[in-house]
Amino acid sequence: MSLAAAPTEIPSLEEAYEACRQETAEWAKTFYLGTLLMPPAKRRAIWAIYVWCRRTDELMDSPEAMTRPEAELAERLDVWEQRTRDLFEGTVRDGLDRVMADTIERYPQPIEPYLDMIEGMRMDLTTHRYATFEQLKLYCYRVAGTVGLMTQEVMGIDPAYTSAPWSHPPDTSEAAVALGIANQLTNILRDVGEDRGRGRIYLPQEDLERFGYSEDELMAGTLNDSWRELMRFQLKRARDWFARSEAGVRWLAPDARWPVWASLRLYRGILDVIEELDYDVFNHRAYVPTSGKFLDLPRSFVIAQAR
Incomplete structure (x- = not known):
């Protein structure tokens, strides 16, 4: 259709x-x-x-x-x-x-x-390279952080935070944007190999320089200690953005908390898979298997019940 x-x-x-x-x-x-x-x-x-x-x-x-x-x-x-x-x-x-x-x-x-x-x-x-993370962050906001803003009204706020006459509805925008940025950073790390084939490198140039890993090595798919250190740094950054987003999930309406927690945890799980692959995103595509998705749903449900 x-x-x-x-x-x-x-x-x-x-x-x-x-x-x-x-x-x-x-x-x-x-x-x-x-x-x-x-x-x-x-x-x-x-x-x-x-x-x-x-x-x-x-x-x-x-x-x-x-x-x-x-x-x-x-x-x-x-x-x-x-x-x-x-x-x-x-x-x-x-x-x-x-x-x-x-x-x-x-x-x-x-x-x-x-x-x-x-x-x-x-x-x-026009932009196929990003000199700094600040530049990349703007891109991540625009292509993914915006999704959090588009959907936050659909998710809604828990009435417990809005029912009292003196209550002020919490602003979920910052957490919504943070989750979008975390998801996009995860996409970038998962898709390094695919993006290089299109002439795009989203990893900040300042980070490649910091860890002594060249653009030529990235284009060649070179796996070495410099690459692994670079990727460890990138994964930590992505996890930090996921952590920022968690603070706002507790404010969501009860019927939205479980699905948001499930999506957050499952997408963050891609980072774990990248580690399991020894950071070889050139020859493998990192994904959470279906069995892992279903096993995590009860855990996400328990987390969603706590405010």
């Missing part, structure tokens, strides 16, 4: 949400598993946001996009930005627009994170 359709063939809301579910299940298996722990309305909204983000990413990173000239990709991003602005003004052109409009109505949210993500895609047009 395709989300794209001519204006006279826009699928029903149920059909469009089902298409989002199928796409999420196919392309984001660990993430999808976490969404199934949510109540139906919330999981559908998360599927819609995921597919919107995937469509945005495909403008730059699909196999077809990689064959296109930079000017054409830039134009695509401009068109997508205008379409996003139109969506937030109420214009519905296809099934994805329909579910996104429904999600925005149910869970009101600002347009800025969506526009920031598009800016992250623009960074990929």
Whole structure:
């Protein structure tokens, strides 16, 4: 089932949400598993946001996009930005627009994170190296931290923090962004080998220099002590960002805490797998096996019950 359709063939809301579910299940298996722990309305909204983000990413990173000239990709991003602005003004052109409009109505949210993500895609047009972590952090915020902001209204806040007349709702934005950055740093470490094939190195240049590991060695997939020390440093940084995000999970609505904890722990588990592979992300793809995912769900449930 395709989300794209001519204006006279826009699928029903149920059909469009089902298409989002199928796409999420196919392309984001660990993430999808976490969404199934949510109540139906919330999981559908998360599927819609995921597919919107995937469509945005495909403008730059699909196999077809990689064959296109930079000017054409830039134009695509401009068109997508205008379409996003139109969506937030109420214009519905296809099934994805329909579910996104429904999600925005149910869970009101600002347009800025969506526009920031598009800016992250623009960074990929011209930036293939990052001199410092501060520069990389901006990229990680735009392409992944924004997802936390897009979804925080869907997750909701535990009424225990908002029910008293004197209570002030906690701000989950910082933790939401931290989780997105942690996930993106994990993606970068997992995909070092794949990214080098596209001429991209996301590991900060200052870190390569610090550990005495050259760009030529990275492109050649050289495994040595310098590489392992570099990767240990990168994994610690990613885990630190996961730790920052944990502080905000306790504020979430009870029906969101378990799936968020499950997703956080399962994604962080990729870092453990990288260690088990002796940091060889050039010849192996790190992933948490299905058995490990299901074994961790009860642990995540217990953690989610504590505030």
